[in-house]
Structures are given as structure tokens and as C-alpha cells.
Amino acid sequence: MDHEALALEMRGLREQVPGITDTAVAAADGLLIAADTADSIDPESLAALAAAGLGLARRTADATARGVLRQTVTYGSHGCAAFYAVGDTALMVVLGDEGMDVDRLHRATQPALRRIDSILTEKAPEGV
Amino acid sequence: MGDFGESLGRVGYAELGPVLSACGREGFTGRLLVSGTPGGVFHLRDGLVVAAESPGAPGAVALLLRSGRLTGEQWAELVREAGGAPWPAAALTAHGHAGAAQLRVICVMALHDAAFAVAAGPVEDCERAPAGEPLAPVPVGEPPTRMLQDAARKLTALAALPHPVRPDRERPVPADGPPVPVTGLQRELLGRADGRRTARDLAFLTGRGVYAVTVEVARMLGDGLLCCPGTPAPIPVRVPERVPGVSRRRSAARPAPPPGPITVPDSLPRRTPGASGITEALTPERHGASWKGFFRLRNGSAR
Numbered sequence: 001m002d003h004e005a006l007a008l009e010m011r012g013l014r015e016q017v018p019g020i021t022d023t024a025v026a027a028a029d030g031l032l033i034a035a036d037t038a039d040s041i042d043p044e045s046l047a048a049l050a051a052a053g054l055g056l057a058r059r060t061a062d063a064t065a066r067g068v069l070r071q072t073v074t075y076g077s078h079g080c081a082a083f084y085a086v087g088d089t090a091l092m093v094v095l096g097d098e099g100m101d102v103d104r105l106h107r108a109t110q111p112a113l114r115r116i117d118s119i120l121t122e123k124a125p126e127g128v
Numbered sequence: 129m130g131d132f133g134e135s136l137g138r139v140g141y142a143e144l145g146p147v148l149s150a151c152g153r154e155g156f157t158g159r160l161l162v163s164g165t166p167g168g169v170f171h172l173r174d175g176l177v178v179a180a181e182s183p184g185a186p187g188a189v190a191l192l193l194r195s196g197r198l199t200g201e202q203w204a205e206l207v208r209e210a211g212g213a214p215w216p217a218a219a220l221t222a223h224g225h226a227g228a229a230q231l232r233v234i235c236v237m238a239l240h241d242a243a244f245a246v247a248a249g250p251v252e253d254c255e256r257a258p259a260g261e262p263l264a265p266v267p268v269g270e271p272p273t274r275m276l277q278d279a280a281r282k283l284t285a286l287a288a289l290p291h292p293v294r295p296d297r298e299r300p301v302p303a304d305g306p307p308v309p310v311t312g313l314q315r316e317l318l319g320r321a322d323g324r325r326t327a328r329d330l331a332f333l334t335g336r337g338v339y340a341v342t343v344e345v346a347r348m349l350g351d352g353l354l355c356c357p358g359t360p361a362p363i364p365v366r367v368p369e370r371v372p373g374v375s376r377r378r379s380a381a382r383p384a385p386p387p388g389p390i391t392v393p394d395s396l397p398r399r400t401p402g403a404s405g406i407t408e409a410l411t412p413e414r415h416g417a418s419w420k421g422f423f424r425l426r427n428g429s430a431r
Contacts, residue, residue: 003365010363018166018183018296018328034365038324077193077200097332098190099166099183 003034005119009112010036017108019100021079024093025086025116026050033090033120041095050083050093057083071109073102084109087117140164140251141280147254148272151175158259164251166296166328168242171262176269177239179262184245184295184328185338188215188231188238188264194335198225215264235264240278241337245328247279248295282339291349295328295342300354313344314353321345323357 006025014020014036022037030051035043057072074081079097082105086092092113094105144162148170151160155175162168168182181187186194193203206223210216221228286292293300301323310318316334325333331341348354 001365001367006365007363011360016165019332021324021329033367034363036363038322077203097329098193099186099328099332101183104183 001122002119006034006116007036009116009119010034013094013108013112017096017100017105019079019096019098020094020105021097022046022093022095024050025090025120026093027090028085028088030091037095046093047091050091054083054085054091058085071106082106082109084113086113086120089117090120092116139247139283140249141247141276141283143251143254144247144276148177148276151256152272156256159257161255161257162246162251163253163255164246165249166245167249167251168246169260170243170246170272171260171265172272173259173269175272177243177272177275178265178269179235180239180242180246180275181263182242182245184249185241186238186332186335187242188234190332191234191238191335191337192220192226194332196335214261217264232267235266236270237337238264239266239270240275241339243275244279244282244339245295247276248283286339286343286346289343289346289350291346293327293342293346293349295331295338296326298345298349298356299323299326299360300345300349300356303352303355305352308353310353314348317341317344317348318353321354323361 010023010025013023022035022041024035024037024043024046025033026047027033028051030048032044032047035041035046037043037046053072053074054069058069061067061069069085071085072083077098079095079100080102082094082096082102084092084094092109094109096102096105140162147160150156151170151172152175156172157174158172160170160172162170166182166184168180168184170177171179171181189203192198193200198206202225206216206219206225207213210219217228217231220226220231226234300321302318302321313334313336317330320330320333327342327345328338330345331338334341345354349356
């Protein structure tokens, strides 16, 4: 895996969308891979929560015939937390303050997710 | 930072001027959608700006909630009481959280701050759209040219400081040095500047206007209270020992071996002692390689 490329993608997203405060990438089961988070955030717990949240949302979408899950967004009075699946192997967490334009985030995230997926799976044939 | 003054003409201010003036001249009613970084929306009524919203500046709600004037729970209750209105002004005054005049001041501040934020960043495009529901409109609209002049005056004032900063670029950290007396705002900013946050981020976090915080950050850089690290802190990347998805994908990518012909043995198989190798596997590892070395050999990666 190209660590530098992954870090660049995460930092690039934060530069691109005003209001992003933290990002993290984890394996689909919630094991943290990389975290660009403030000291006040525990990235390990965040990764585990995101995995559980995405799992729950996926089952909800399935049970209610809402089609394929796109993302989950938790809105609070001080901002929001968005969880995205990265392929079927990993997930990405984006935290933003109340100024973040969530539609803009979703638009900016789609190409980044594709690139992050290819970065994460790049080395798979050689074994990780 | 030295390019601040030179690049002032390239930021949104120059793009916005003619468009907003035209809106004012024509008495436009509707929204002006400004795409850019941070971009934003101007709500106009009869050619006057009644509200401005931008991801680059805290809105009226953020100013109220982040400044600690009232809690998230209280806010949710007020919104419910107002039938879901995004700006429950009547309920706010009825419960004594703020006076009507205070609320008007907050809305006017938020409008000017958003205009500053939009004008301070690059603007890609401006597009007129039908009228929408502004979040916290001001009762008396602002002529667009006057609003933009105010933004330009602020940008010029900022550029004239010894250490000018952009609201969304520099990410300062507290500088090392002997403790000096600081103001309340400076203490707050020192506590929250962590090398990840821009002046815009700090404005949201402290519930203050982005212009006021940007100016304070610039002054603190000038006074040596803050400094800008050359390179951002690296993002640690760890590869979990077993990324479940990755291993799934690997096994899925490898085609299953074709089923061979089923052979039926003439007699039942007999076990040869030690043939499974379990006795060797159960003995303690003599060196670090063991089966892991076997994996490396198979996969051809020595790392």
C-alpha cells in the first residue's frame, strides 16, 4: 500500500471541502488504517463506530428495500459525521463542522473513494 | 504569505463586484449562487441583500450555539416550538435567550462575515436562482455594493497587517516562548490552534466572526504568539495484520481449482505417525521466521 498516496488523498479532501475537521480510513471490520484527526478524537473508537454504523445502515437499507447504501450521515448541533464504504474492503469517516456543505462533500468524496479503494487494494496480490 | 496583497485582485471580490452591482441595479429578487472556495449564497429582495450564507463563515445559528449562549437541546426545543422554523427568532426572545435587537445584530454580522468569506476566496461562477428561504434574514436589506465595499475594506485591512493570513489557508500552532499576558480571545485561540485548524475553523469552534478571528490570528503571528509550521504533521498509516476485505478479495480473485476426478480407494486409508506435522507445529518457535517466512516465500514479498 502506498502510504504517502493515502495520506495525500485524506489531506487533499480536507483542503478541498471547507469545514472538514477530521478524516479516517479503516478496514471494513473497524480496524484503523490511517487517521487525520484532532487530539480530542479517539480514532480507534471512531473507526469501530463507523464500521458498526455502516453495518447497521446497510442492513436497514436492505430490510426496508432502499436499495444500495450510499453513505450515512449523523447530524449534530455542532456538525456532522459521514461514513462511506470504500469498495467492499474498507470505510472512510469524514467529520465536519456546521459550516460544511454536505452535498459538496458527497460530490468531492466519490472520486476520492475510488482512488482510496485502489490504493488500499493495490498490494493485495502480494499479500499484506 | 507575501502574495496576499498581489492576489487580492484575483480573489472573489473582483468577480463578485459587477455581478452584485447588476443585481442591485435591476432590483433582483432571488438567490445568487456563488461557486468557489468557500463560495456561498446571497439572498436578495428588490435588489437588496437580506442574507448571505457561506461554508467559510459561521452563520447566525453557529454564532449563537458555539458562543455558549444556549445549548443544543435548548435550540432543538425552540425549533420544535416554532414549528420547525430554522431561525426561531420569536421563541428566542420569548424565552429571554436574546433580545430582538441582539438577534438583528447577530444576523447583520453573519451576513457581512459571509460576504467577507466569499470575497476572500476564489470565485468560479455566479448564477442567479429563484428565491429560496434564507436561514436568518435581516429585516432591512443591505445594498450589495455597500456590502461588497465593506468586504473589500476588510480584505485591505487584513492585507496591510505585517503577517497577513487567509481565512482558510494557514494552520498555525502556538509558538514556543516565555508566557506573556494574553486577552481572552487570544487564550482561546492558543488553546485551539493545533496546526490543523485555519482561522475559519477556529471561528466556527469559538463561535466568532471569521474576519475577527482571521485578524486576531494575523496579529498573534506578528506578535510571535502563533507560528505556522512548514510542513503539516504526517498522517500515520498502519496496515492491520489482516485486512479482512483484502483477504476476501484475494481469495475471490483466485479461481477455484477445477474439480478433479473422484477416485474411490480400494481400502480405508491408514494413518502414518507424524505425517500431519502437528508435533513440529506444536513445539515452541525456535526463531522468528517459521510459517510467516513460508508466507513471504509464497507471496514473493520480503517486506
